Amino acid sequence: MQFAATTETGVPIQGPTATLLYDDWYPALRTSQLRPGKMATATLLDIPLVLGRRADGRVFAMRDSCPHRGIPLSYGWFDGNRVTCRYHGWEFEPCGGQCALIPSLSTHDKLDATRIYATAYLCEERDGHAWVYIPSAGSGRKADGSALRAVPELAKFGSRYRTAHLFADLPCNVDHGIIGLMDPAHGPFVHQAWWWRSRASIRQKTKRFEPIAEGFRMSAHAPSGNSAPYKLLGVYGAPIETTIDFTLPNRRTEVIRAGDKWFSSLTTVTPVTASTCRIDVIAAWNVFYNVPFVTTIAKFFGAKFVRQDQVTMIQQAEGLRHNPSLMLIDDADKPAKWYFALKQARLDAFGPDAASTGAPPEHPMDGPVDLHWRS
Numbered sequence: 185m186q187f188a189a190t191t192e193t194g195v196p197i198q199g200p201t202a203t204l205l206y207d208d209w210y211p212a213l214r215t216s217q218l219r220p221g222k223m224a225t226a227t228l229l230d231i232p233l234v235l236g237r238r239a240d241g242r243v244f245a246m247r248d249s250c251p252h253r254g255i256p257l258s259y260g261w262f263d264g265n266r267v268t269c270r271y272h273g274w275e276f277e278p279c280g281g282q283c284a285l286i287p288s289l290s291t292h293d294k295l296d297a298t299r300i301y302a303t304a305y306l307c308e309e310r311d312g313h314a315w316v317y318i319p320s321a322g323s324g325r326k327a328d329g330s331a332l333r334a335v336p337e338l339a340k341f342g343s344r345y346r347t348a349h350l351f352a353d354l355p356c357n358v359d360h361g362i363i364g365l366m367d368p369a370h371g372p373f374v375h376q377a378w379w380w381r382s383r384a385s386i387r388q389k390t391k392r393f394e395p396i397a398e399g400f401r402m403s404a405h406a407p408s409g410n411s412a413p414y415k416l417l418g419v420y421g422a423p424i425e426t427t428i429d430f431t432l433p434n435r436r437t438e439v440i441r442a443g444d445k446w447f448s449s450l451t452t453v454t455p456v457t458a459s460t461c462r463i464d465v466i467a468a469w470n471v472f473y474n475v476p477f478v479t480t481i482a483k484f485f486g487a488k489f490v491r492q493d494q495v496t497m498i499q500q501a502e503g504l505r506h507n508p509s510l511m512l513i514d515d516a517d518k519p520a521k522w523y524f525a526l527k528q529a530r531l532d533a534f535g536p537d538a539a540s541t542g543a544p545p546e547h548p549m550d551g552p553v554d555l556h557w558r559s
């Protein structure tokens with residue numbers, strides 16, 4: 185799915201920006217895009233990146249800019265071990281960014297090329313994502329990830345499972361992408377379909393939420409009886425339990441378990457720039473493991489679902505260009521309010537203007553709470 189720089193009626197989109205959260209891991213691209221000896225580009229938080237896979241299998245992410253004169257390194261060459269700039273041929277080790285060779289240096293030069301570094305980011309491969317750690321400006325080079333937040337990983341419950349990935353570029357800032365993701369009230373309108381739910385099936389729901397570290401959990405519950413896919417899961421006869429977590433900066437995890445059958449997904453809404461974002465859904469499951477075409481079918485319906493959100497957000501972006509004042513109302517928008525409060529708490533504790541008290545970010549919830557809405 186291509187990013188729409190214009191609306192469907194051809195209006196260019198430039199919506200309001202969002203404050204970005206640094207010092208965390210974001211998915212830059214799918215590692216299946218990394219071919220031997222080739223480089224690929226991506227943008228995270230307005231930072232141009234060049235990524236690749238070294239001959240020994242390790243993935244890397246560098247700022248796509250040569251420290252000499254700033255030409256994108258992605259125009260150069262990569263032999264599986266070193267990235268060579270196409271302008272003056274400086275060579276870099278891509279995981280650490282250290283310069284290995286400056287071809288123009290003569291025997292008269294005292295300059296030690298290995299004291300020069302291109303900007304390299306920590307990059308880890310999990311679940312087919314290249315996760316890149318984006319440090320806040322001026323926080324220094326990160327040599328290794330041991331002292332940092334953990335690399336996100338999709339929960340799996342066994343070794344036999346199928347997987348799928350879906351994504352869509354969204355022409356709105358990350359805050360709108362995230363609150364659109366967690367908003368329960370749009371379901372019957374945006375995702376109307378015979379196989380999901382319709383307006384006619386709207387009914388009142390009560391869900392319990394509890395605070396977790398830098399996020400909140402919709403506590404384990406039996407999923408909506410009015411959703412067809414969940415009905416399908418019921419064929420196994422075991423009680424079904426669903427847990428949905430949201431955690432900063434941008435992650436929604438959902439685990440559905442029924443006896444030894446399970447479905448697990450990790451959805452991220454990643455700031456590409458301050459005013460645009462991308463939604464990625466990775467999923468793994470062992471339900472219907474032996475049914476042929478089930479991955480194809482799941483991807484078909486999943487893609488339709490993501491596309492419905494994408495179309496809505498393209499339309500919303502048309503309205504947001506004019507920077508209207510907006511509302512967060514009632515219990516259905518409560519998760520969105522928690523998100524903004526959690527984000528602000530992280531900025532207050534660790535952001536550029538944080539008073540370094542060492543106190544952990546304050547949580548907006550002081551305990552479990554029931555929310556009610558109709559969807």
Ligand code: FES
Nearest residue numbers: 250252253269272
């Ligand atoms: S600009 Fe890259 S080597 Fe000169």
Ligand SMILES: [Fe+2]
Nearest residue numbers: 364365374493
């Ligand atoms: Fe949606």
